[in-house]
Amino acid sequence: MPNLLIGGGKLMGYMALYRKYRPRSLPEVVGQKAVVRTLVNALKGGQIHHAYLLCGPRGTGKTSVARAFARSVNCHEGPTPEPCGKCVSCLRIEQGSSTDMVEIDAASNRGIDEIRALKGTVSFSPSEGKFKIYIIDEVHMLTKGAFNAFLKTLEDPPPGVLFLLATTEPHQVLPTIISRCQRFDFTLHTQKDIVERLSFICKEEGIEADAEALETIAIFAEGGLRDAISILDQAISFTGGKIKEEDVIELLGRVDQDTLQSMVEAVCQSDISGFLELIHFAGEKGKDPRQLADDLSRYLRQVLIIKECGYDTSMVELTAEKRKAVYEDGKDIARETLLKMLEVLAELNRDLKFSTQPHLLLEIAGVRLAVTAEDNLAHRLKTLEKKVEQLDKIQVQGKIKEEMKKPQKKKEEKETEKIEESTEKISELQSKWPEFMNYLQEKKERRLCAFLEPAAPLEIKDNTIIIEVRHSFHHKNLEKNKDMVQRRVKEFFQLDLKPVFSLRKEEGEEEDDNNDDEVLQDGEKKKEKSLREHPVVKGAIELLDARIIDG
Amino acid sequence: MNFCNVLGQDKVISILQSHLKKKRVHHAYLFYGPEGVGKTLTARAFAASLLCLEEETDSCTHCGACLRFAAGSHPDYTEILPEDGSILIDQMREMRRSVAYRPYESSYRVFVIQEAHTMTSEAANSLLKVLEEPPAYVVIILITSNQDLLLPTIRSRSVPIAFSYIPDDTCKNELRGMADDELIEVVVGLARGSLGLAKSYLQDEELLNKRQDFLRKFINMKKDSFLAIYQLFSWMEKEGKEFFQFFLQVLHLWFRDLILITQGRKEGLYNVDFALELEEQAQNWKSNGLEKSIAAVEETSAQLRKQGINQQLAIEALLLKINGWRK
Numbered sequence: 094m095p096n097l098l099i100g101g102g103k104l105m106g107y108m109a110l111y112r113k114y115r116p117r118s119l120p121e122v123v124g125q126k127a128v129v130r131t132l133v134n135a136l137k138g139g140q141i142h143h144a145y146l147l148c149g150p151r152g153t154g155k156t157s158v159a160r161a162f163a164r165s166v167n168c169h170e171g172p173t174p175e176p177c178g179k180c181v182s183c184l185r186i187e188q189g190s191s192t193d194m195v196e197i198d199a200a201s202n203r204g205i206d207e208i209r210a211l212k213g214t215v216s217f218s219p220s221e222g223k224f225k226i227y228i229i230d231e232v233h234m235l236t237k238g239a240f241n242a243f244l245k246t247l248e249d250p251p252p253g254v255l256f257l258l259a260t261t262e263p264h265q266v267l268p269t270i271i272s273r274c275q276r277f278d279f280t281l282h283t284q285k286d287i288v289e290r291l292s293f294i295c296k297e298e299g300i301e302a303d304a305e306a307l308e309t310i311a312i313f314a315e316g317g318l319r320d321a322i323s324i325l326d327q328a329i330s331f332t333g334g335k336i337k338e339e340d341v342i343e344l345l346g347r348v349d350q351d352t353l354q355s356m357v358e359a360v361c362q363s364d365i366s367g368f369l370e371l372i373h374f375a376g377e378k379g380k381d382p383r384q385l386a387d388d389l390s391r392y393l394r395q396v397l398i399i400k401e402c403g404y405d406t407s408m409v410e411l412t413a414e415k416r417k418a419v420y421e422d423g424k425d426i427a428r429e430t431l432l433k434m435l436e437v438l439a440e441l442n443r444d445l446k447f448s449t450q451p452h453l454l455l456e457i458a459g460v461r462l463a464v465t466a467e468d469n470l471a472h473r474l475k476t477l478e479k480k481v482e483q484l485d486k487i488q489v490q491g492k493i494k495e496e497m498k499k500p501q502k503k504k505e506e507k508e509t510e511k512i513e514e515s516t517e518k519i520s521e522l523q524s525k526w527p528e529f530m531n532y533l534q535e536k537k538e539r540r541l542c543a544f545l546e547p548a549a550p551l552e553i554k555d556n557t558i559i560i561e562v563r564h565s566f567h568h569k570n571l572e573k574n575k576d577m578v579q580r581r582v583k584e585f586f587q588l589d590l591k592p593v594f595s596l597r598k599e600e601g602e603e604e605d606d607n608n609d610d611e612v613l614q615d616g617e618k619k620k621e622k623s624l625r626e627h628p629v630v631k632g633a634i635e636l637l638d639a640r641i642i643d644g
Numbered sequence: 645m646n647f648c649n650v651l652g653q654d655k656v657i658s659i660l661q662s663h664l665k666k667k668r669v670h671h672a673y674l675f676y677g678p679e680g681v682g683k684t685l686t687a688r689a690f691a692a693s694l695l696c697l698e699e700e701t702d703s704c705t706h707c708g709a710c711l712r713f714a715a716g717s718h719p720d721y722t723e724i725l726p727e728d729g730s731i732l733i734d735q736m737r738e739m740r741r742s743v744a745y746r747p748y749e750s751s752y753r754v755f756v757i758q759e760a761h762t763m764t765s766e767a768a769n770s771l772l773k774v775l776e777e778p779p780a781y782v783v784i785i786l787i788t789s790n791q792d793l794l795l796p797t798i799r800s801r802s803v804p805i806a807f808s809y810i811p812d813d814t815c816k817n818e819l820r821g822m823a824d825d826e827l828i829e830v831v832v833g834l835a836r837g838s839l840g841l842a843k844s845y846l847q848d849e850e851l852l853n854k855r856q857d858f859l860r861k862f863i864n865m866k867k868d869s870f871l872a873i874y875q876l877f878s879w880m881e882k883e884g885k886e887f888f889q890f891f892l893q894v895l896h897l898w899f900r901d902l903i904l905i906t907q908g909r910k911e912g913l914y915n916v917d918f919a920l921e922l923e924e925q926a927q928n929w930k931s932n933g934l935e936k937s938i939a940a941v942e943e944t945s946a947q948l949r950k951q952g953i954n955q956q957l958a959i960e961a962l963l964l965k966i967n968g969w970r971k
């Protein structure tokens with residue numbers, strides 16, 4: 094335990110709340126019911142193992158449990174789940190002067206030499222308690238050599254020795270180490286647990302806080318109690334009086350729901366400049382682009398879930414007022430649009446991690462978001478417009494030449510319908526093309542997939558599907574496998590269409606294609622011509638004033 | 645060195661001063677935010693106010709401690725910088741050892757770890773224990789421009805302090821008089837809310853000229869000509885390899901502006917001095933070409949940061965790709 098009474102002029106030794114409110118005994122530990130119960134029962138029954146491995150994410154209580162357990166084991170009235178706090182052993186541990194409890198930071202003492210030194214001290218018996226306890230924190234950072242040197246001691250320590258290993262990354266610990274320990278997995282704290290603990294601390298400290306503020310803290314702590322208490326600590330310094338939700342959001346540099354809402358609104362109305370202004374404004378208020386992206390996807394997730402699972406879903410923890418706002422927001426956005434937007438954001442979140450210019454990425458993603466929303470809108474608008482146009486046509490025609498045009502009108506109608514149908518089909522095909530590729534992969538049609546992947550369906554005409562192909566090589570091979578393509582298309586899209594492949598002409602590539610195809614027939618001349626036209630050669634000729642010599 | 649030196653970070657300063665005033669100074673802070681917005685400056689000012697013997701919420705700049713701090717010789721203040729691009733475990737071990745010594749004349753010992761995201765995994769892990777429970781007189785300030793690269797265990801142990809971009813107007817006011825107004829516009833645009841960058845651009849006129857030359861060459865580059873690509877690269881190489889990242893950044897901004905223009909937005913552009921060219925160029929791209937180009941630029945810039953990459957190939961490939969997306 095740190096000693097707080099040092100220093101000169103200024104009042105010293107403010108201790109962070111998360112250190113002040115570290116649980117001193119096992120029953121005080123928040124959450125982790127399974128772990129605590131097992132350990133308490135072991136203490137009561139006196140069945141104390143010689144090695145424990147405590148693993149779990151940050152801020153879930155591994156080190157605290159290890160210390161509490163050490164205290165319990167060594168208390169003169171123990172082993173007991175509730176150490177007395179008065180005996181020599183308890184007091185010494187409290188002051189950090191106990192010789193029986195050694196806390197080792199494995200991350201800085203990670204070599205084989207340190208483990209050898211530890212092995213040297215293991216054989217000395219405890220002085221005032223019953224056990225000699227080694228808490229080895231961040232144990233995943235031990236080197237391989239150190240781990241292996243440790244194995245024998247860990248398996249068969251002298252009597253009265255107890256190892257408590259703690260780590261956030263158990264997968265980095267050797268399996269031979271894990272198998273020698275009793276393993277306890279700590280889970281992230283639930284929001285409820287965190288809120289309870291926070292209100293307990295507030296009460297102890299004599300601080301008022303809104304329930305909503307505490308809930309917001311719990312959300313952003315993401316299951317880590319230490320993170321939560323840290324934020325609370327900061328909120329206390331920040332506000333002075335009562336802690337309100339806005340303060341917490343402001344403090345964390347997060348974006349409030351109103352702003353998020355107007356962002357989504359701007360995106361849905363394809364108001365790109367409005368959206369960019371909101372981003373800029375948020376940036377000037379000190380919002381981190383990464384957090385903003387995070388907040389935005391969190392919000393869209395809420396919108397999606399409330400839209401899909403209904404207003405009262407328990408999967409989203411929101412107050413009634415906000416819930417209603419989210420619900421209202423989601424009403425007019427299509428599910429596909431939401432999903433696409435979330436996709437864009439997921440990609441953005443990934444890119445942001447390594448970007449040196451997060452702000453730019455965010456802006457561009459904003460444009461992309463708006464475009465996705467627009468696409469959807471445009472699509473709907475177009476179909477609507479078409480329908481209206483048709484209706485108009487029918488009406489006008491109906492008025493002028495009602496009787497004479499009757500059969501023709503029907504035909505026309507049919508045709509437009511047909512066209513519309515086929516455009517719908519083709520757009521469906523185009524959008525599902527990647528899925529089709531996956532399907533082909535599943536069916537072990539790697540070759541077909543390789544040829545079809547760079548290709549794209551162009552249009553549907555009288556039961557044929559025209560597929561645009563990039564290379565003549567692909568074209569040739571696909572022609573050979575026509576029947577197979579037809580079959581797979583039928584299987585996947587449930588459309589019986591005859592495939593027709595058309596080669597896409599592209600500058601630059603054309604010449605390559607020709608080379609592939611016709612080199613054998615009238616090779617030399619063409620080759621020379623294409624050589625002459627090749628930009629590099631051209632450049633070289635210009636630059637050096639050269640000419641091509643045969644052979 | 646006091647809080648007056650820090651511009652445009654009023655919110656952060658008020659948070660830190662509230663900690664000082666209420667005597668709730670935490671043992672670990674994480675300053676994060678974009679580069680050049682004053683994180684280091686704030687950290688130093690905060691350290692100076694902690695070490696100051698006279699005043700409580702700021703550095704008085706005239707007591708012994710403050711003078712020593714300004715001279716860079718305060719014994720209770722340590723700054724840790726990356727060595728060869730990363731902070732190593734030995735530096736952390738050294739710090740752990742020195743943490744044990746009591747303050748020499750003030751009531752605190754302040755450790756500032758610059759570019760904390762460059763800590764190797766070993767270094768970061770070995771910092772964990774100290775960061776969680778240092779002696780009462782220790783304050784550790786981690787500074788990073790990319791907090792996502794930090795271990796969650798590090799973030800969870802420190803109080804996060806978010807730094808924002810400095811508003812353009814504050815930047816302009818600060819730079820006014822250092823150059824003529826149009827140049828300031830361009831520089832502020834280029835630096836994008838980062839006063840540090842803006843200043844360094846202004847001081848380096850050559851760099852600005854390079855940007856102009858590069859953009860001109862890029863704009864006038866012929867499509868479908870490998871030779872042009874090769875020529876552009878040779879020019880870049882002649883300017884110096886250390887500018888490759890800068891050129892890529894210029895390209896990045898250029899494409900970003902183009903995207904905005906194609907979306908019909910004329911304000912908030914960075915390349916103000918190239919407004920005409922931007923308008924012209926905006927029409928010259930296939931659909932999605934601009935977005936693909938930006939992604940490609942990002943990717944190349946990430947590649948160049950790696951070792952053992954053939955820079956010439958990477959940049960030429962990039963230019964080739966970009967050319968393919970032109971109309």
